[in-house]
Structure formats: structure tokens, C-alpha cells
Amino acid sequence: MPELPEVETVRKGLEKLNNNFHIERVEVLKERSIASIGGSENFVNKINNSYLGNWERRGKYLIGSLHTKEKNSKGFLVVHLRMTGQFKLLEKKILPCKHTRVRFLEKGGKELRFIDIRNFGQMWYVPSAKSVPEIVSGIKRLGPEPFSTNFNSGYLKEYLKKKTRSIKSALLDQETVAGVGNIYADETLFDAGIDPRTESRNLKSDELKKLCSSLVKILKISIGEGGTTFSDFRDLEGINGNYGGQAWVYRRAGKNCRKCGETILREKICGRSTHWCPNCQK
Numbered sequence: 001m002p003e004l005p006e007v008e009t010v011r012k013g014l015e016k017l018n019n020n021f022h023i024e025r026v027e028v029l030k031e032r033s034i035a036s037i038g039g040s041e042n043f044v045n046k047i048n049n050s051y052l053g054n055w056e057r058r059g060k061y062l063i064g065s066l067h068t069k070e071k072n073s074k075g076f077l078v079v080h081l082r083m084t085g086q087f088k089l090l091e092k093k094i095l096p097c098k099h100t101r102v103r104f105l106e107k108g109g110k111e112l113r114f115i116d117i118r119n120f121g122q123m124w125y126v127p128s129a130k131s132v133p134e135i136v137s138g139i140k141r142l143g144p145e146p147f148s149t150n151f152n153s154g155y156l157k158e159y160l161k162k163k164t165r166s167i168k169s170a171l172l173d174q175e176t177v178a179g180v181g182n183i184y185a186d187e188t189l190f191d192a193g194i195d196p197r198t199e200s201r202n203l204k205s206d207e208l209k210k211l212c213s214s215l216v217k218i219l220k221i222s223i224g225e226g227g228t229t230f231s232d233f234r235d236l237e238g239i240n241g242n243y244g245g246q247a248w249v250y251r252r253a254g255k256n257c258r259k260c261g262e263t264i265l266r267e268k269i270c271g272r273s274t275h276w277c278p279n280c281q282k
């Protein structure tokens with residue numbers, strides 16, 4: 001599943017279309033891709049003849065503003081890529097593949113195409129009279145953004161002080177911190193030198209400070225590399241993310257640790273494959 005760096009990479013690509021992409025019409029090829037009230041019919045009617053404006057990211061959600069030619073607000077387009085969702089910008093007409101779910105078409109022939117192999121991705125139309133969290137309830141439950149001032153060791157200490165679950169499990173919970181998934185939880189815990197099985201409440205203040213610092217560091221590196229591609233992720237131009245080739249522990253079970261030479265271990269924690277170095281993470 002695309003995590004924060006991958007979603008941020010897509011956001012940056014969509015941001016380049018700001019005010020330069022006029023949606024003449026929308027085609028919904030798969031009804032289940034539309035999650036907002038009124039289904040695809042309302043979605044299409046509200047978004048047709050809109051201009052794409054600024055794009056923001058909240059956790060793993062993409063939030064795009066819609067406006068008229070006169071710059072009057074027409075609401076928001078909200079997208080969650082889920083497992084395999086991706087956008088592709090096409091400069092000329094190409095027949096849609098079988099995994100194409102939604103098409104945003106310009107009069108001149110350009111197309112912003114949403115492709116989703118597993119078909120778990122979702123889209124919402126949010127009218128300008130409503131706030132995004134009112135329509136997309138999942139956003140209400142998100143914890144602080146890793147790059148925000150609200151995410152710090154003091155916050156983590158208070159939030160985790162009674163949590164008996166593992167720190168790996170806590171990092172995967174979007175209510176703890178928004179946008180982190182399996183890849184960056186493993187990489188962050190390695191960088192911080194923390195055993196992923198450690199009970200959250202047992203982490204010391206210095207470990208929590210290191211955890212916050214490591215998470216921000218790892219995410220920034222990955223964003224700079226365009227995210228991680230192990231199977232499906234591509235940016236708008238179809239380019240793979242490059243972080244995967246320099247991962248310290250993720251998907252490196254049985255290989256030697258790049259730091260100490262110890263064998264990388266793999267174990268299921270909270271139902272997710274977890275990778276760590278038993279020597280570097282104690």
C-alpha cells in the first residue's frame with residue numbers, strides 16, 4: 001500500500017496540474033471506486049466542467065480543490081489510493097486498460113486516469129459548503145502529521161503511556177501518527193535502534209525522541225527518492241520510486257545487516273511482516 005512518501009510523490013505530480021487541467025467530463029468505469037453520497041452519478045455531475053487547483057495530503061489521503069474558470073470554489077476531490085491505486089497523466093488518447101476505474105478528460109485530449117488493479121481505492125466529492133472530514137470520516141481519526149509540531153516525543157509519551165501493544169503495532173495505527181505503514185515503520189525502528197516487539201508503554205524518553213527524529217529522517221529520504229516501489233507504485237509519469245533499493249531491513253529477511261552484518265529477522269507482528277536486526281535493535 002502506498003504510504004506517506006508515495007502519496008506525497010503523487011501529490012507533487014498532481015500539483016503540477018494546478019489551474020492547467022480543465023475537467024470537461026468524468027467517466028466512472030467502476031462504481032465501487034466512488035465512496036461519496038450519490039455515487040458515480042452525483043460525482044460526475046458535480047465534477048464535470050471543473051478546474052483542478054491546489055492539492056494537499058492528510059495522512060494517506062489526497063485532497064484536491066476544484067474551482068470554476070472564474071476561480072469560484074466547486075468543492076474538493078478526495079482520493080485514497082489504498083493498495084494499488086495510481087494516477088497516470090496521458091497526453092494523447094489511449095484506450096483504457098481493464099484496471100482503469102475513473103477517467104478525468106480534457107477537451108484537448110489530455111487525460112488524468114485512475115488505475116487500480118485491486119480496486120480498493122476510493123474517491124469522494126466534497127461540496128464547498130461542507131468540510132472534508134464531514135464527508136470523509138476516516139480523516140477525523142488521523143493522528144498528527146509526522147512533519148508537524150504536534151508530533152513530538154512529549155505527545156508520544158502521553159499517547160503511548162498505557163499502551164501494551166508493540167511499538168510496531170502503534171506506528172501502523174493511523175491514530176498514532178498519520179501516513180506511516182509497514183515499510184517506514186520497519187525502517188524507522190531500525191534507524192532508532194528499537195526492537196519492534198517492545199511494548200509501547202515501556203519506551204523511555206530518549207527512545208521516543210530518537211523515534212520521532214528517525215521517522216522524520218526516513219520519510220524525508222524516501223520522499224526525495226520518489227517513494228518506494230516493490231510491486232505496483234508509480235508516479236503520474238509511470239516512474240518507480242527508488243527508496244526500496246536502499247532499505248535497511250524491509251524485505252531483507254535472511255540477508256546480512258548493512259550496519260553490523262547480523263542476519264535480518266522476519267516475524268509477523270499484528271498480522272504484518274516485520275523485519276529487524278537483532279543486534280542493532282535491542
